[in-house]
Amino acid sequence: MATTVVDRKLLIGGEWVETGDWLDVTSPYSGEIVGRVPKAAASDAKLAVDAAERAMRAPLPAHKRAEILVKVAGLLGRRHDEIARVISDEAGKPLKQAKVEVSRAMSTYTFAAVEARKLAGEMIPMDASQAGEGKLAFTLLQPIGIVGAISPFNFPLNLVAHKIAPALAAGCAVVLKPASQTPLSALLLAELETEAGLPPGWLNVIVGPASEIGDVLVEDHRVQAISFTGSSDVGWGLRERAPR
DSSP states (O other): OOOOOEEOOEEETTEEEOOSOEEEEEOTTTOOEEEEEEOOOHHHHHHHHHHHHHHTTSOOOHHHHHHHHHHHHHHHHHTHHHHHHHHHHHHOOOHHHHHHHHHHHHHHHHHHHHHHHHOOOEEEEOTTSGGGTTOEEEEOOOOOOEEEEEOOSSSTTHHHHHHHHHHHHTTOOEEEEOOTTSOHHHHHHHHHHHHTTOOTTSEEEOOSOHHHHHHHHHHOTTEEEEEEOSOHHHHHHHHHHSOO
């Protein structure tokens, strides 16, 4: 039976976009082309960071973030088998393992939704010193800012979920660069995020050369944190180039 080739677009600022250049996604099991995605350049990465910056000008309250994360978990459950098939096709995983990965991603979003409601700071009595008697201090937790996320090929859904869900729970917009070998699962997850009501710009997904996209994410001062999973050599290199 011939494999169906799935075309997916990049997500930038709430819009599904093409770039005029395409990357083939090939199954490592069959060698067949299973999908195509637009190839992003450094200019597209900058547009994604621009979109994330605009999004964070209108912060999402904790209850709204939690509601969206719960909805994404539910959508992962409803489309469980479809998503598992995408993982299996692009990563060459046995379908049984791909289904486990979808279930783990559901749990990741569920945990993140719980945490979104708990990120509230704390109240601290100051009477440990005489001057603080009768006084209280408090802390507030604030989003750190835009998170740049770079994910690997071997868990194309769950390791993406581990980056996106906690960042959104904390109120941080995300620019994600999934592995070029396995971007279909990440783009499908982005589709579920928008369906769940995530406003434009809070999640941007771009696929392209790590040397171009990664450099923008690491060197742009507006990106306040990098979540990277990959080789230690690349990780140390990213750290060395990051703004201080």
